Amino acid sequence: MQTTSSEKAIKMSSLSGTDPGAGINIEKQETTDLESLSPGTDFQGNPELQQERTRDDDHRGGGSIGAHVTQSWVEHPKNRLHEFGFVAVLVSSQFMTQAGLAQTIAPLQIIGDSFGSTSPGQLSWFPAAYSLTVGTFILPAGRLGDLYGHKKLFVAGFFWWGLWSLIAGFSVYSGPILLYFCRAMQGIGSAFCLPNAIAIIGRSYRPGVRKQMMFSVFGATAPSGFVVGAAFSSLLAEFVWWPWAFWINAIVCVMLAVLGIFLIPATPPPFLDETETTWDRTDALGGLTGVCGLVLFNFAWNQAPVVGWQNPYTYVLLIVGLITLGIFGYIELKVTKFPLVPFRDMALDSGFVLACVALGWSGFSVWTYYFWQFLQKLRHLSPLHASAQFSPVIISGLIAAATTGFIIHRVPGSVLMGISLLAFTVGLILLTTAPVAQTYWAQTFVSLLIMPWGMDMSFPAANLLLSNKMPRDQQGVSASLVNTIINYSISVALGVAATIEEHVNDGGADLLAGYQGAWYLGIGVSAFGILVAVAYAFSERRAAKN
Structure with missing residues (x-):
């Protein structure tokens, strides 16, 4: 049988893409134009591309989102400098999301004192209101991006975020209620940026090492974003005025929105159905x-x-x-x-992945929030000093993300999730059992080195696993699911932890008991996540045998 030029291209790219170190060959694999191929094209040399083709073909035939195709794939910039800017703007959404969370966690006591707020329940609302709307509005934001273009929603999200960051700074003249509200509005901006950034990456890179590394880079910015946000907000709160952290955040958001307009290529909605x-x-x-x-x-x-x-x-x-x-x-x-959450199409392993993410990040949020309270209220460190002690998570997170990028295609998803949950659990145990007078370099430092492995293994792994299972027109939904689970889990866990703290801290007389009670909650949910990862492993083995 005569071989077409398209078939030759696929076969050559699949052979050349077998060496992860051959950057030029992987580039050839990624630039293969799947949209130009017929459904009958031979994909035997590359099963991952075959699955991509099958998912998109089945989806079109089923009429799920679109009656006709506009452009399923987005061509990422070929110029290296342009591609660097393209990726940097996209991953800035994750960086800024974590920096935004740190904005009120690090200088929490300073902000609370300016409003006369001392109750743990009142203080927890400053980060919780933000995570609440991030986790809630990501689902519709991802769908809107799938339907109307991911770039539009990404840019609009940063403009919105900048507006409410500006107003949040002026809440100092009003009271905590306005700041709660502005934090919630900031979260909506982040909710529009995050899933659409991930969707653009999912549409721009074919399955392979390059795509895996892009998701790992995206995840790696989380620890550095938190530390930078904590350091700058602490510096401004201690030596200038805490509202300046929000006003500078507004300037940065507007700058990123403008850069997104110029650096991100057009991302038309992948499928349209004008009859609906x-x-x-x-x-x-x-x-x-x-x-x-x-x-x-x-x-x-x-x-x-x-x-x-x-x-x-x-x-x-x-x-x-x-x-x-x-x-x-x-x-x-x-x-x-057209469900926001495609329960009907989700495989069992997708449910396991999302459950592991929810349990792990619930524990992580409790670890983070009370870690800062522990350093500032019991070890009597300034917010800036606490930020310096927190900084090792940047290096550890980068190593974890790079490791994940290299092994994610060789290791089953259940193993990655199990390792991440073990890291969450061990990190929490170390901090929970650390004496107040103990040196920083003992359990506290080790806990800081371990926890990023939970973050930077679970986040890219979950996004990549779901992205590769979703068709091109549902990349926004795929990204939304993971980010909804993460941010909503953070907010709910903080609420539950604050309730526990209120009931075990003896009316505020025993702060350590309150913090440890919250941490025990984190240990419990993370340890339960390990059991879920084990069940996930058995499910994978059963599926492999069938």
């Missing part, structure tokens, strides 16, 4: 019930430490939130044609 209404295509009913349910449930958990569970509106909101989330699940499974 916007209401249907966006799954507006699902988005409305999902957002409402998540906000109500999370608000109840985080408000309970402030007003007490005995307050009727706390548990009423919790119950209403759970009912609304149940309605959301029914809509996604039975009603909508």
